[in-house]
Amino acid sequence: MxxxxxxxxxxxxxxxxxxxxxxxxxxxxxxxxxxxxxxxxxxxxxxxxxxxxxxxxxxxxxxxxxxxKVPDFESADFLSSLTVLSAEHFPRDIEGKITRIAEKMIACENIIFYGIGASASICEYAARRFATIGFNSFALVDHTYPIGAKLKNTSENMLIALSVTGTTTEVVEVVNGFRNNPDFTTVAITSDANSTLAKMSDYMLDYSIDVQRINKHEDLTSQIPSMFLVESLSEVVRKIANA
The missing domain is CATH 1.10.10.10 (Winged helix-like DNA-binding domain superfamily/Winged helix DNA-binding domain)
Known part of the structure; x- marks a missing residue:
């Protein structure tokens, strides 16, 4: 790292x-x-x-x-941490973004959630949640895995990349490999709407969160916003599919 x-x-x-x-x-x-x-x-x-x-x-x-100098997060007030999902931490058009992605997702044959580090855990959770509601979904947590070869003869795929900063090299490189590929739709879930990942993706779900690290490189940033977006997306997809 x-x-x-x-x-x-x-x-x-x-x-x-x-x-x-x-x-x-x-x-x-x-x-x-x-x-x-x-x-x-x-x-x-x-x-x-x-x-x-x-x-x-x-x-x-x-x-x-x-x-x-490492910020002191131990004194963070419990009640203030509950505001992480307040409306001000999401763009005003977030519901519209979720709906557009959900409508596109309905027709997908494969849904791949990709992330490394802490985001990888959310990807596994997301893949399980979408599989539960009837979609062929799986988590990609190894950037060296030959995902392109695995899905070579498929179409209507969606690659959803999770990265808090939107600048993680491994994530950006993998998503870049699917840019302009007609068989793939790329989606970024990130806290930085102006990041490399966000700009190169077809769709984006963004949120605001303070990045927290200890020992300078060990990530303690909350994954609650990304999990919330994943759950919201799955609920909209489920409702559309059952309509």
Missing amino acids: SFFGKIDFNELSETDRAIYHYMASQSDKIPYMRVREIAKESHTSASSVMRFIRKLGFESFTEFRTHF
Whole structure:
């Protein structure tokens, strides 16, 4: 996984990786350390630490250290968390979007829910829910799976990609492979209506949510909005199918 989403881990030198691994494992200490302390503990040099920080896009160590501080989510008020599904967190035309996708979905032979990480769990739930109401649906949680070959001789397929940020490289690459394919309709469920995934998809269901991470790369962002959209979509599909 890329560090802060700003750098490709495969492009890092051995020295960069040593610094990366130390920072990732000691994220709670980094905001209170000096450059020389990080260099000593990671068995590198101060100049190497600074070069790595600039690769991440920061001009100074002070800027980096400020950004690195982990927000305190433990004090979040219970009642405020209940507002995650309030109307203001969804676009005004969300019901119309759901209806249009549902009408398209009715004619689909295959419905594929695709996502990785936390989104993968929602995909498995979504696939099970749609299978329950009579649709041939399944979850794709491995971006290396040859989904194109599996569905080569099929038509009227829908690929629904779930990504909170809409910028997850693996998700974007898979969906990009089905762009302009007449046998596939692509749908994005994401919190960023202006993301790469949203812009490349035929349809989009978007919502607003605060991205929450610990240790800088471990995702704690709520999946409740995406689950709500999946359930809403399934209910509309069920009603149309039974009408």
